[in-house]
Amino acid sequence: MAMELRMADFSSKLVVLCSLIAFIIFVILPTFYLISYVFLRWDEVWYEVFANPIIGDENWKQIIKVLLFSFRLSLSTVAFDLIFGIPLAYVLARKKFPGKSLLEDLVTLPLVIPTSGFGFATLITWTTIAGLGGLLRLRSGLMSLNTMAPFINIPFVLFIVHIALTFPYVVRTLETKIQSIDVTYEIASRTLGACSLTTFRNILFPLSLPGIFSGAVLAFARSLGETGATLIVSGVSATASIAIVRWASEFKLSTAAFMGSLLVLIAWVIILPAEIYVSRGRRGSGIPFSLPTNLVRKMLRLERFLSRNFSLIKDVVPLVIVVITVIIPIAVVLNSVILYWSADPYTGKVEGGVMYQLFGPSNYFGHLLRSTLTSIIVALISTYISTCIAIPISFIIERRWYGRIIRTMLKVPLIIPTSSLGLSVLLLWGSSGLNLVSSGIWMIILTHIVFSVPVIVESIIAAYEGSGIQMYEESARTLGATAYNAIETVSLPLIKGGIFTGFILSFTRSLGETGATFIVMGRDVTIPVLVVNMVEALAIPAALFTSTYLIILSLVMLSIIRIFTRG
């Protein structure tokens, strides 16, 4: 018996060891390689970035300029998200009304739609006659790509796209947080005489501060790292993550790597404090300062006034934002595909129609079929491998003392810009690093694994923590199940929903990823990249068709997710 026990102990240790090794090789190493690359090849970086004999430190100036622009964009986006996302999250968490789940789906939609398709839809809507311009009977688009939004000095279309793509992070994170707060606190506050705004400020806001914070961090990271849509709508301005893509394609690898590691470091500086803050927040958070009494009195009066007279605004404005940023672009794209089906509706040229571009001499339909195949193979293989790594890793996170460390490390691939990630994978596995894989489908798979594992792990852990698995497993053990039996018959079936949800989420994410894929794809093109290529080749009708195709694909995905998360 002792022998047998030692074997069981040994094999469980072996499983843990193998999972950890796979985890480090496939997830952690690519995440951190970029930084070590900069250190290892500091001479090259120095030469290219700071001391180029011809252009001097021009590249460094570029980096600074691009970083500053990115920060301005991301911070304004997050500020906007918070102002309008908090009331929306509150409504979704606390109110019941017809069409609520539809609204939730609409808010979540930009998370699922491949961003290049979504970016294209927004572009068409705002800057062409097929969009809002036509609707308002103008001769051209409503604005150009370079029209600036007032005060923040950021191109308007870029700002809109970033809001749409980051809004779900703030709203959904906060919604979950508010749902977890006992509604009786609010009721108590209201019965004690506070109006709804005062209740929010004194009760809900302090209690949901960790949720607000983590939603804001996610939105910020998302905006900082967004590539797919940004590539399409950025016009002449460059954000940090698309600068990496451009430099990498111009073989300015050292500059790109330096910038990439700066972004990784910035991401770290943001999440570490956030992690610490949020974990402390569980023990209760409060606002650590108090306000002077006369100010409080004024605020109370103002809050009472606003609660009484303007409560409709806080419900309606977020709704309008969702309509403008999400529904209209999608509607415009669908409408345009029909308009452009056989020929350009404005010039009447057949060459400007969807059919001609797909099946004509440029044969975009063939490209589309091939890239669909590539995308699906990549998504299936990378998601499958990621699930195999994610399941044991989730158990390790829950059961071992070092689980927290792993979980924190797993946040990194989620928040560093994917173009940095792609660059890191290229440098690690490609010809300038280990030289094991060359650009192409296998490298895309390796890249997608890096961000798929955290997505699946988060989803499994959510299922795990809600289900009291520890107790069920212990119960199974005392009933005669071995540790392995207990996991197989009790734990896995209990977290099955979490595994499926994670699988679909990661599949969707892989299907829509643009930034990293651009850098590592070689000649194997995925669908979102194809959209960018089409836009750059000015094959607008073909891009319209492909975007529609992507949007429909992601709607199917979304409905699958809903079925699983409900069941």
Next chain:
Amino acid sequence: MSMVKLVNVTKRFGKIVALRGINLSIGDGEYVCVLGPTGAGKTTLLRIIAGLLEPDEGEIYIGGKKVNGVPPERRSAVYMFQNFALFPHMNVWENVSFGPVIKEWDSEKIRNVTSEVLEMVRLGERRDAYPNELSGGMQQRVALARGIAAGARILLLDEPFGALDARLRVNLRTQLRSLIKDQGLTTIHVTHDQEEALMVADRVVILREGRIEQIGSPQEIYNNPQSIFAMSFVGGANFFDGVVYKSDSSGSTIEIRGGLSIRVLDTTKKIGERVVIAIRREDVSLGKSRRRGFNNLLGEVVDAMFVGGSIEYVVKLENDVSVSSRILLEGGDSRIFRRGEIVIVSFHPSECRVFQYPERGLLKEIEAI
């Protein structure tokens, strides 16, 4: 022969010592209640017997064999959680047949055992129901059936009635006990409810801060508590803090606060020693006249509470110390006292237990509850 035996078992969690040198031996088929306040180490004790935790020191024997290091699945000790931990994704039949299936018995045998056990707990008709469709009492029976089908010899019950409402609890106690006793299972039942422990147990173990305070039959525990803690935790009592000032062969006299003196039969304490006198509430009577051979103290009724078949009075003595008295309401002759009435509080010297004054103070011993 003892079925479960613990020798010198100690368990620490960091700086906290959950169990300190526990020695306990439980006979085959015995029903033992482990009684103690929250944080006494009750659940830790159960988990160590189940094999879900390993002790830091000491040995555990099950059926005479040492089981330190043996995983839970080889101990035949089934742990029943407070909310029963029925697997939510399996129906009643699958839950009950879990043990036999895991042990890879042949399908004929699995079917026979499962249906037999289900009949026994009278749930044969609900075999297709899922746990969330069953009442609390039914869930408990399924959990019991599941344990029996898995071949349990020892049943470990962790607050088995904690998740049920108060009225149901009382009915289920006796039901569960008789089901278990019919099967001849050795049972260790953990609870913080003294009434429950006294009602179902063959033997009660009082656990406090990781130590065994007292072991005995329910009657022994109630009638002959060995410590201030045991007496106040099980049944409760009046406690007076005092000093022995006279002692002879027939008893001693103890002076309590305010110069009042109380006569007790105990002769083991020396003159000048600080002691605690304890008297059960039902041993204190109230009246209008002094009773011969009793301790008689003057006081004023400050509160009277009706508790079912009896009344509990709180009387404030001349020295400002309060005494509780529980008086059974018997037909006719029982007299009811009103608030503010002056009464004579009487109790017999033989009902007074005398304990050494505790090192940490009297309040600490009573307030730990």
